[in-house]
Amino acid sequence: MTRKAIAGILFDKDGTLLDYAKSWVPVNYELARIAARSDEGLARILLQAGGMDPDTGQVAPDSLLAAGNTVEIATGMVRAGAPFSVDELTALFDGLFARSVDYAVPVTDLAAFFASLHAKGYRLGVASSDNERSIRETAKRFGFESYLHYVAGYDSGYGVKPEPGMVLGFCAATGLTPDQVAVVGDNNHDMHMGRSAGVAMTVAVLSGTGSRQSLAAASDHCLMNITELEAVL
Structure with a gap:
């Protein structure tokens, strides 16, 4: 055939x-800061839960931050300790992602x-x-x-x-x-x-x-x- x-x-x-590295690693840091309500220690925990090394910015293949949609990322962050509901965090992340277009490479x-x-x-x-x-x-x-x-x-x-x-x-x-x-x-x-x-x-x-x-x-x-x-x- x-x-x-x-x-x-x-x-x-x-x-x-x-x-990805140029466009999204900075956004991921901001995402974690938002989800942690600016608690630096919690932000590090949330980044690690998402598959990103908070020191190097390296994101693991097929991890939450690499492949997840907004709801999945929000759910993972809440499970890891973010003090929000999933719906609240999803709305915040969707807004962040829309704004991030201005910095995309x-x-x-x-x-x-x-x-x-x-x-x-x-x-x-x-x-x-x-x-x-x-x-x-x-x-x-x-x-x-x-x-x-x-x-x-x-x-x-x-x-x-x-x-x-x-x-x-x-x-x-x-x-x-x-x-x-x-x-x-x-x-x-x-x-x-x-x-x-x-x-x-x-x-x-x-x-x-x-x-x-x-x-x-x-x-x-x-x-x-x-x-x-x-x-x-």
């Missing part, structure tokens, strides 16, 4: 389109990158564990919103990673089938989402928190960053 050509690409956002010129893929006829989407507002603000800030056929955050109604719902939503929005889609991301939540949906290709990138070792089992290709993508499509 001949495999269908890839016609759609669904990207993760953080660690994939945005450099892209992996490449995203407007030019998406324009090139769009010109080649690919249908394009972003599926993130962040909220939908933050995704749209990111696309607007970096000039690629007009090239997107689909946007899904954890709060968009398609379910959460690593469930297949965001991929299936992309297919419904674009008229494609999963075997025409490539999923691109920096952690195993992205790869497992793609595999569970039956996509044609899962592509891991190393601009986030994952490593070649952590991503090898669930990815068909592992690239330094998205600038190498067209070579494998």
Whole structure:
């Protein structure tokens, strides 16, 4: 049986389109400060619970801060001692994440990158564990919103990673089938989402928190960053 050509690409956002260390490590420190009500000792505990070394800023692959959605992160912080309800902390984190767009650092010129893929006829989407507002603000800030056929955050109604719902939503929005889609991301939540949906290709990138070792089992290709993508499509 001949495999269908890839016609759609669904990207993760953080660690994939945005450099994770440059964009999110400072946000994680602020997240912990908020969750700890500025208690420095508790903030360190919360960062460690989220998978981040409070001294080095290193975030473990597939940890809560690397791959969790806002509700999951808030839940983990509350369990680790944050003096808030999950709903309160989720609202605070969603606001922080939306504001953090102003400080995000892209992996490449995203407007030019998406324009090139769009010109080649690919249908394009972003599926993130962040909220939908933050995704749209990111696309607007970096000039690629007009090239997107689909946007899904954890709060968009398609379910959460690593469930297949965001991929299936992309297919419904674009008229494609999963075997025409490539999923691109920096952690195993992205790869497992793609595999569970039956996509044609899962592509891991190393601009986030994952490593070649952590991503090898669930990815068909592992690239330094998205600038190498067209070579494998």
